[in-house]
Amino acid sequence: xxxxxxxxxxxxxxxxxxxxxxxxxxxxxxxxxxxxxxxxxxxxxxxxxxxxxxxxxxxxxxxxxxxxxxxxxxxxxxxxxxxxxxxxxxxxxxxxxxxxxxxxxxxxxxxxxxxxxxxxxxxxxxxxxxxxxxxxxxxxxxxxxxxxxxxxxxxxxxxxxxxxxxxxxxxxxxxxxxxxxxxxxxxxxxxxxxxxxxxxxxxxxxxxxxxxxxxxxxxxxxxxxxxxxxxxxxxxxxxxxxxxxxxxxxxxxxxxxxxxxxx
Amino acid sequence: xxxxxxxxxxxxxxxxxxxxxxxxxxxxxxxxxxxxxxxxxxxxxxxxxxxxxxxxxxxxxxxxxxxxxxxxxxxxxxxxxxxxxxxxxxxxxxxxxxxxxxxxxxxxxxxxxxxxxxxxxxxxxxxxxxxxxxxxxxxxxxxxxxxxxxxxxxxxxxxxxxxxxxxxxxxxxxxxxxxxxxxxxxxxxxxxxxxxxxxxxxxxxxxxxxxxxxxxxxxxxxxxxxxxxxxxxxxxxxxxxxxxxxxxxx
Numbered sequence: 001x002x003x004x005x006x007x008x009x010x011x012x013x014x015x016x017x018x019x020x021x022x023x024x025x026x027x028x029x030x031x032x033x034x035x036x037x038x039x040x041x042x043x044x045x046x047x048x049x050x051x052x053x054x055x056x057x058x059x060x061x062x063x064x065x066x067x068x069x070x071x072x073x074x075x076x077x078x079x080x081x082x083x084x085x086x087x088x089x090x091x092x093x094x095x096x097x098x099x100x101x102x103x104x105x106x107x108x109x110x111x112x113x114x115x116x117x118x119x120x121x122x123x124x125x126x127x128x129x130x131x132x133x134x135x136x137x138x139x140x141x142x143x144x145x146x147x148x149x150x151x152x153x154x155x156x157x158x159x160x161x162x163x164x165x166x167x168x169x170x171x172x173x174x175x176x177x178x179x180x181x182x183x184x185x186x187x188x189x190x191x192x193x194x195x196x197x198x199x200x201x202x203x204x205x206x207x208x209x210x211x212x213x214x215x216x217x218x219x220x221x222x223x224x225x226x227x228x229x230x231x232x233x234x235x236x237x238x239x240x241x242x243x244x245x246x247x248x249x250x251x252x253x254x255x256x257x258x259x260x261x262x263x
Numbered sequence: 264x265x266x267x268x269x270x271x272x273x274x275x276x277x278x279x280x281x282x283x284x285x286x287x288x289x290x291x292x293x294x295x296x297x298x299x300x301x302x303x304x305x306x307x308x309x310x311x312x313x314x315x316x317x318x319x320x321x322x323x324x325x326x327x328x329x330x331x332x333x334x335x336x337x338x339x340x341x342x343x344x345x346x347x348x349x350x351x352x353x354x355x356x357x358x359x360x361x362x363x364x365x366x367x368x369x370x371x372x373x374x375x376x377x378x379x380x381x382x383x384x385x386x387x388x389x390x391x392x393x394x395x396x397x398x399x400x401x402x403x404x405x406x407x408x409x410x411x412x413x414x415x416x417x418x419x420x421x422x423x424x425x426x427x428x429x430x431x432x433x434x435x436x437x438x439x440x441x442x443x444x445x446x447x448x449x450x451x452x453x454x455x456x457x458x459x460x461x462x463x464x465x466x467x468x469x470x471x472x473x474x475x476x477x478x479x480x481x482x483x484x485x486x487x488x489x490x491x492x493x494x495x496x497x498x499x500x501x502x503x504x505x506x507x508x509x510x511x512x513x
Contacts, residue, residue: 003497003504011446012465012496014439019342020356024334027363033327053364 025077029053032105035076037065040087042094043189044182047158049082049090055103056086059156061178071155072108094158096125096190102159109155112140116150123164126191127220130168132257141257144168152176163187168257170201170219192220207235207254209246216241221252315383323375326367333383334363340384340467341391347462348395350451358398362391384469385476392459392477399455449499457492464489 028034030053037050050058151162157177167173175183208224209216217224235241238258248255321329346355474485
């Protein structure tokens with residue numbers, strides 16, 4: 001007895017299968033129509049990280065699934081862990097490695113906000129810049145307050161290091177990720193002494209120069225840290241530094257936002 | 264035959280929320296019904312339309328809003344095509360996922376007219392097949408066996424027997440699963456071109472004109488490929504039977 005065509009065709013129709021329940025959610029995450037969220041342990045304790053196929057879309061110090069879904073309009077699925085390569089990339093970036101690439105999903109944000117955040121990414125680990133510096137560097141010197149607001153709205157703190165932006169008077173300023181205390185902890189973990197920085201600021205000192213090179217820097221600039229005590233010269237304003245014959249450092253560009261600092 | 268659950272005149276349709284999953288065994292096949300009618304779209308018009316036409320109209324207007332519906336409506340068939348081409352559930356899920364991501368990116372670059380005029384079932388099948396072909400070629404290059412022999416996982420991917428099916432006694436279910444597994448194995452031994460043609464026609468249920476589009480061959484050619492594929496399967500099955508009988512009598 002041989003099998004007839006109809007039997008084969010019926011057998012083939014029986015081979016239709018149901019997709020596994022993981023398929024549709026994975027597709028939606030991959031194209032950026034849904035997010036996943038998982039916990040990541042860091043220097044300031046547990047962080048919650050949201051991501052999708054386009055990149056990291058949110059970082060918070062508390063489980064923010066509900067608010068994230070509300071902000072982005074996308075469903076959020078909480079999972080056990082970040083993908084290994086993303087967790088590794090974030091760890092390396094938090095460790096100061098700026099070469100590691102972390103894609104970000106910043107849909108729904110403004111050009112101005114993205115300019116501010118991109119500029120914050122230029123600030124090296126262990127250094128800080130004033131809000132007015134960011135405003136000047138992105139060509140909007142008068143938008144100091146708007147820069148502060150944009151940094152407060154940074155959806156991916158730590159990855160975009162808004163903690164490295166401080167008040168123009170040198171005090172530490174606000175921080176969206178769990179308040180100013182966290183900002184101190186993070187800056188300290190990056191090798192900056194926040195107390196010393198504020199003490200210096202309170203004494204009115206905004207810039208540090210070297211009397212051998214006649215170059216003037218922001219106090220946290222790595223070039224300023226190399227100046228030995230005997231050759232350190234403190235300045236209260238860029239005008240005074242210029243009058244004394246000093247030129248601004250090309251790395252930290254202290255003249256950016258110096259008008260705001262003087263005001 | 265309209266099922267009232269799927270076609271309320273007004274209000275949420277079969278896809279009311281983001282988390283709703285439809286488990287249609289064969290999207291758009293017999294028994295699958297047209298999507299919902301909403302206030303915007305009177306049932307009388309859309310209800311008579313090809314469900315994909317409605318879906319494409321939605322996608323043309325709002326890709327992000329309609330894409331989940333596309334995935335839910337077509338995931339079973341895309342997964343089935345990949346599973347029967349590759350013979351391995353894990354690889355099939357990856358291939359189906361890649362296919363939907365590719366489809367999304369393509370749709371994002373198409374204008375509304377191009378989206379509305381797509382032959383959706385054939386178009387998706389083409390994308391899945393292309394991904395499967397690449398994977399098969401990569402496997403061959405690595406010198407790996409062309410299919411998974413892991414019967415455990417293969418069985419797990421078979422459809423659940425329908426609960427109210429009166430033929431489903433436990434023994435019959437085991438039998439049916441065993442038979443399906445055997446056909447699935449035989450299918451993966453077919454040359455890929457015949458395998459693809461048989462899968463699209465008889466596992467997925469595409470029409471010959473759709474097959475011609477999906478395989479980019481004249482209708483006559485795809486018909487011949489399907490018939491040749493079925494003939495090869497018959498021969499393989501009969502040989503398999505003979506072998507089994509000989510083993511039992513030996």
